Amino acid sequence: MTDPFIQLEKLTKTFPGIAEPAVDSLDLDVHEGEIVMLVGPSGCGKTTTMKMINRLVEPTSGRIVIDGQDVTDANPDELRRSIGYVIQQGGLFPHMRVRDNVAAVLQLLKWPAARIAPRVDEMLDLVGLDPSEYRDRYPKQLSGGQRQRVGVARALAADPPIMLLDEPFGAVDPIVREHLQNEFLRLQQEICKTIVFVTHDLAEAVKMGDRIAIVGDHSVVAQFDAPARILAYPANDFVHDFLGENAELRALSLIEISPDMLSNFPSISVARGNVESAQVQGPASVVLEAGQPVGWLTVDAGERHFLPVKPLALGPETTLSDALGQMVRDGAPAAILVDDAGHLAGCLEFSAVPRAVARAAASSSVSRRPRTEEEVSGVDHDV
């Protein structure tokens, strides 16, 4: 493992007039190119912690090391120009047009005007806003989601290696938030920034994070690990309480179904539209029409039932959660999975689910599910 890109060492912040430190001797390592989520109850000091990285809040004691360099006493203005920062609603300057907002850092870095204009357009394109339509607008002429995108574009304009995000998607409605989250993850695949992301929303943390730091009072890190491991093995009562009941269920959506989890059921091939003719081979069989699974044929107390099922495609998109959904929704004995060609790959039985969770939690390599091309290209840009 290489040296961490951001190292916080014994970082402490005491605000004047308050005896208890807001952040107490915090150690945190963030590796290059990963998304670390700081999640915890409000008032726990997670935002203060994040703001110490770009020294919006000056630490009382401790060290901040970025890429091997101690920046605890560096010029804060220069430090900040190399760290992107996105806050709720984007923190845009209301009196500036979108292009001037995005160009703000570039102007500080004294880019020549001839390079700024194309860079602004490039950034707007990157966040899915048509430059010709949006560059001359003012923030108030944008929707919440669009403002958020401009905020991201501004933070990325100077190509800083580090991004700090403070509840960036907190002020938009859940549907837009989901779009923005997906897009941000897609973007991260391209830009590979080192990201510290503050949220109070556990679901967001699980979805976005490579690693999650569960933060308690005074910014004490209660657990710092991959989402699946935290969900499956909360380190202590605080984490357990914070996760709430059914934390294990959340883990299901993180674990991809792999071929070795599957088992074989008998299958029956029938001609198209001719399920009635099928010969029952056991209590439950997969019905194949022209090689493609279409459902289950079950025998219950001597009666045959045909249960149509839409099979799941094996791949990084498909998780245990989807399989369980199919079993519960359709009352199927197991989830049917198909390969790329649509042929039966195997079935996932209920008993395989807890085994897979235990195995995923035990392996430290599980981070979040990788994202696929479909997800990358299938995002809606009109949010």
Added chain:
Amino acid sequence: MTYSEYWSYFGEDLFQQFGEHLTVVLLATLLGSIVGVATGIAVYRIPTASALAIRASGVLLTIPSLALYVLLLGLLGLGWPPVLTALTLYSLLPIVQNTIVGLQGVDKPTIEAAAAIGMSRRRRLVRVEIPIAWPIILTGIRVSALLLVSTAAIGAIVRGPGLGGAIYDGLNSIGTPTALYSALSGIGGIIIVGLILNVAFMVLARLTISRGLSD
């Protein structure tokens, strides 16, 4: 004597007084804006200093203008200097107060965002805080200017510039045929100065307030 006869005698004087009135008001507003905005910028981060600055400029405004002119007469003599000084002092309260209120009202996350992208304190003030507070600051300046339009008239008591002279002439010649004409011309001219300033400030607001803040 008809008004047109009066006008043919005194029209030129009236024009000059009109010009002087407009000039003294604009000049005092400009000086007051420089001093007032600078004061506001100096104190707006410090609550006690802000309260002090607003109170002090408020006290200035409570001094009756007549008394202030006479007071300044001893120091600055007759004519322009006492009038310009008095008007500048009177203009301070709305400008100082609106500068402070405007700057204090700038959304904190916006200022923090400016800091976070690496803007220095000074640049933050010039590029972000003042432009966002500008509609409120400009309103203060406009209120001051309109306030000065009427206050300037009293400057005639120390032989000051402006249309106060015409009103004063009218008062001094009560009983003569021109008294009413003089007073009315002075008043009418002052109203026109006020209207011109109003239009000018509307244009100024249109030109200097970001469209991202207005509409």
